[in-house]
Amino acid sequence: MKSVSHDALVVLDPRARILCAAGCCMATALATQPVAVIPALCFPLIVGVIFRFPFRRLSWMAVRLNGIFILMALTTLPFVDGPAWRSVGPLTITSPGAHLMGVMILKGNALVLSCAVFLSTMESASLGHALSRLRVPTAFVQLLMSVIRYIDVLLEEHARIRLAMRARGFCPQFNVLTLRTHAVAVGALFLRSLDRAEQVADAMKCRGHHGTYAATRTLHWRTADSVWIGTALSVIMVMFWLGWSV
Amino acid sequence: MSSTVIELNKVTFGYHADRPVLQELDWVVPAGARVGIVGANATGKSTLLHICMGLRRVQSGDVVVYGQRRVTERDFREVRARMGLLFQDSDNQLFCPTVLDDVAFGPLHLGATPAAAQTAAREALKTVGLPGYEERITSRLSAGEKKCVALATNLAMQPDTLLLDEPTSFLDEPSRARLLDVLARLSVTLVMVSHDHEFMKALTTTRYCLRDGRLVTDG
Ligand SMILES: Nc1ncnc2c1ncn2[C@@H]1O[C@H](COP(=O)(O)OP(=O)(O)OP(=O)(O)O)[C@@H](O)[C@H]1O
Ligand SMILES: [Mg+2]
Numbered sequence: 001m002k003s004v005s006h007d008a009l010v011v012l013d014p015r016a017r018i019l020c021a022a023g024c025c026m027a028t029a030l031a032t033q034p035v036a037v038i039p040a041l042c043f044p045l046i047v048g049v050i051f052r053f054p055f056r057r058l059s060w061m062a063v064r065l066n067g068i069f070i071l072m073a074l075t076t077l078p079f080v081d082g083p084a085w086r087s088v089g090p091l092t093i094t095s096p097g098a099h100l101m102g103v104m105i106l107k108g109n110a111l112v113l114s115c116a117v118f119l120s121t122m123e124s125a126s127l128g129h130a131l132s133r134l135r136v137p138t139a140f141v142q143l144l145m146s147v148i149r150y151i152d153v154l155l156e157e158h159a160r161i162r163l164a165m166r167a168r169g170f171c172p173q174f175n176v177l178t179l180r181t182h183a184v185a186v187g188a189l190f191l192r193s194l195d196r197a198e199q200v201a202d203a204m205k206c207r208g209h210h211g212t213y214a215a216t217r218t219l220h221w222r223t224a225d226s227v228w229i230g231t232a233l234s235v236i237m238v239m240f241w242l243g244w245s246v
Numbered sequence: 247m248s249s250t251v252i253e254l255n256k257v258t259f260g261y262h263a264d265r266p267v268l269q270e271l272d273w274v275v276p277a278g279a280r281v282g283i284v285g286a287n288a289t290g291k292s293t294l295l296h297i298c299m300g301l302r303r304v305q306s307g308d309v310v311v312y313g314q315r316r317v318t319e320r321d322f323r324e325v326r327a328r329m330g331l332l333f334q335d336s337d338n339q340l341f342c343p344t345v346l347d348d349v350a351f352g353p354l355h356l357g358a359t360p361a362a363a364q365t366a367a368r369e370a371l372k373t374v375g376l377p378g379y380e381e382r383i384t385s386r387l388s389a390g391e392k393k394c395v396a397l398a399t400n401l402a403m404q405p406d407t408l409l410l411d412e413p414t415s416f417l418d419e420p421s422r423a424r425l426l427d428v429l430a431r432l433s434v435t436l437v438m439v440s441h442d443h444e445f446m447k448a449l450t451t452t453r454y455c456l457r458d459g460r461l462v463t464d465g
Pocket of ligand 2: 334
């Protein structure tokens with residue numbers, strides 16, 4: 001969405017962006033040591049800074065996400081066996097538990113960050129086009145693209161229903177009526193989104209679409225793409241080296 | 247090109263089995279004709295256009311388009327490449343983030359190169375009087391603007407038949423006049439559903455009324 005989100009990463013080939021994100025995510029998933037995840041955190045951060053990624057928009061999501069991670073960690077940690085590391089009130093955090101918590105939080109953030117920086121600002125049509133050029137199975141690409149489109153439809157319908165409700169004097173309060181109104185709205189949301197998704201599919205068919213995605217912009221692999229892929233590979237190698245050496 | 251564009255033989259269709267919308271409907275649209283359809287709300291005018299595009303499958307009867315009986319999705323692909331449908335609700339027609347992407351989508355999927363598709367898109371936008379709208383966000387346009395962009399998505403595909411569902415809704419007087427001018431100059435087979443009688447009179451030569459699931463000739 002070039003004009004929509006001022007995507008500076010648009011200079012890179014979508015395929016390069018997908019490969020960078022996929023590589024980082026895979027290496028992150030395989031990492032077993034907290035320290036090995038750190039390069040996977042730094043790399044997208046640096047790329048984001050270079051290409052002026054709107055980190056501010058991501059910050060609130062990051063806060064909430066880390067809240068969830070920490071909550072999850074705290075609810076599971078006491079059940080991990082092992083020598084005690086610290087005790088917080090009645091809880092005893094074992095050292096394998098602390099280790100796991102570190103890995104979990106770092107990994108979660110690294111995954112979100114690579115996907116956000118490399119993929120989130122990409123136009124969905126480019127994503128579909130690039131994926132099919134990377135020989136990802138068509139069925140998978142189509143499924144992914146419909147999910148992406150459906151999210152948009154849901155949000156749009158949600159905005160419309162909320163507007164219509166407010167126009168008729170609805171203001172949320174803490175009572176049964178509000179609850180019931182919300183229930184009705186959610187029902188309406190799914191029904192209408194389903195209808196609209198079907199109609200949009202009709203509109204796409206009318207314009208010659210039957211399954212494959214063509215992007216408005218052609219794909220050009222440039223030297224810069226190779227350079228960034230190379231950098232991503234080095235980062236992944238560093239991660240493995242750190243994982244082994246600690 | 248065969249001499250009839252659309253031929254419906256005893257077409258019956260309903261969204262629910264007990265409530266048919268169209269009943270044994272017969273209809274012939276010769277090539278180059280300019281046909282208008284009127285009818286009360288909910289009589290099935292939009293449904294009829296959707297059936298011609300293969301977006302709805304009839305329960306019985308034959309749908310013959312461009313000289314061939316069309317049944318499967320594959321049959322209708324060729325139809326959709328040549329026939330354009332302007333949806334009654336433009337929100338259902340437009341689905342890309344920017345106007346340019348949306349208008350270029352059709353040509354692109356008909357096999358044009360991205361550059362050619364963009365040129366066609368710009369050309370079509372100019373025709374409907376919206377030059378400079380290329381990078382605007384589709385979902386945030388006004389209703390009238392959306393209608394014009396929706397028409398541009400059709401024109402960019404250079405159809406030889408146009409099915410228009412309420413083309414003048416939401417249009418102000420200048421836009422309506424421009425649309426009239428554009429449509430009058432196009433050499434296409436035209437089928438139009440509208441409640442705008444003057445517009446209809448100016449553009450069509452044959453008029454039908456959809457009533458009780460059938461088309462009857464209307465003065
Ligand atoms: N997707 C659908 N599912 C079920 N019923 C439908 C659907 N679309 C339309 N209908 C019903 O089919 C009938 C004909 O609808 P249609 O939209 O074709 O009418 P129309 O003649 O175009 O009306 P209008 O002048 O209001 O546009 C209506 O009774 C409508 O409720
Ligand atoms: Mg209608």
